[in-house]
Amino acid sequence: xxxxxxxxxxxxxxxxxxxxxxxxxxxxxxxxxxxxxxxxxxxxxxxxxxxxxxxxxxxxxxxxxxxxxxxxxxxxxxxxxxxxxxxxxxxxxxxxxxxxxxxxxxxxxxxxxxxxxxxxxxxxxxxxxxxxxxxxxxxxxxxxxxxxxxxxxxxxxxxxxxxxxxxxxxxxxxxxxxxxxxxxxxxxxxxxxxxxxxxxxxx
DNA sequence: CTTCAGATGCTCT
DNA sequence: GAGCATCTGAAGA
Numbered sequence: 001x002x003x004x005x006x007x008x009x010x011x012x013x014x015x016x017x018x019x020x021x022x023x024x025x026x027x028x029x030x031x032x033x034x035x036x037x038x039x040x041x042x043x044x045x046x047x048x049x050x051x052x053x054x055x056x057x058x059x060x061x062x063x064x065x066x067x068x069x070x071x072x073x074x075x076x077x078x079x080x081x082x083x084x085x086x087x088x089x090x091x092x093x094x095x096x097x098x099x100x101x102x103x104x105x106x107x108x109x110x111x112x113x114x115x116x117x118x119x120x121x122x123x124x125x126x127x128x129x130x131x132x133x134x135x136x137x138x139x140x141x142x143x144x145x146x147x148x149x150x151x152x153x154x155x156x157x158x159x160x161x162x163x164x165x166x167x168x169x170x171x172x173x174x175x176x177x178x179x180x181x182x183x184x185x186x187x188x189x190x191x192x193x194x195x196x197x198x199x200x201x202x203x
Numbered sequence: 204c205t206t207c208a209g210a211t212g213c214t215c216t
Numbered sequence: 217g218a219g220c221a222t223c224t225g226a227a228g229a
Contacts, residue, residue: 040221049221060214078211080222097221135222145213187221205229216218 001158001165007068011087011094015041016201018085018096020178022104024158024166025141030109032141033163034131035170038100038202040185042084044093047199049191052093064093069152073138073145080135081144085152085159099186100202101131103140104163104170110140178203 002021007014018039025032044052044064051074052061063072064086072084072095084095103110107119114136115126122130131137138144143157150157163170185200 042221051221058215074221075211075213077220077222078213080211082221084221099221129223133222139223185221190220205227207227208225210223212220214218214220 001153001160002069004067004069004152007085007087007152008089009068009087011041011043011096012199014085014087015039015096015199016180016182018098018159019180019201019203020175021159021161022163022170023098023101023137023141024160025143026155026157027142030106031166031168032106032110033104033166033168034101034110034137034141035104035172035175036098036101036159038098038132038200040097040099040201041087041199042095042097043088047191047197048194049185049188049197050094055093057093061093063149064095065091066149067152071147071150071152071157073143073148075145076135081138082134083138083141083143083147097134098137099134099200101137101140102172103130104172105168113142114140 023034042050044050052064067090070086083098086095088094111119131140182198182201188195
């Protein structure tokens with residue numbers, strides 16, 4: 001599991017460093033794992049796109065003020081969930097949104113969660129868009145608001161540098177060197193100039 | 204490949 | 217009451 005100190009750093013750095021890491025989700029006896037391929041940084045101190053911009057503290061944003069590594073999960077558009085991991089020292093409201101991932105373990109369960117079918121029954125179109133969006137990551141890994149505020153270190157959700165440390169191997173390999181890209185974040189036009197910040201990262 | 208409408212409920216004003 | 221860190225299927229190019 002990544003140490004809490006991994007998240008106790010500048011949010012943009014954390015967002016970039018999370019690429020290629022493995023998200024592990026455990027529930028009901030299942031172990032699901034996916035490799036993170038896309039992230040975005042949100043920093044309340046200075047970023048109009050962040051829910052806690054200018055340290056805005058409400059019932060919803062309270063989680064952003066929690067210790068680094070805490071899960072921040074909220075409902076968007078009435079029907080999808082977004083998973084974030086809190087960053088920066090405790091008290092600085094900031095987080096990294098997990099925007100995309102690739103399944104690595106528990107394919108059938110993830111396929112069931114996403115498409116209500118077995119992995120082998122997925123269409124080519126479904127495979128191509130397996131977990132390529134924040135709502136899709138949450139649907140596939142069965143993440144919803146019940147996980148909001150989950151402390152870092154909880155077995156239900158963790159991130160690790162390799163699957164070997166939890167006794168698994170990556171069927172697609174660990175990938176070697178990463179080809180990291182960056183650009184403006186998605187869907188934050190309401191943030192004015194801050195919408196142009198290159199705080200989205202992907203492989 | 205692209206655009207587009209519609210779904211749906213929580214949060215804050 | 218307005219808006220939202222989204223997704224899907226249908227239709228057209």
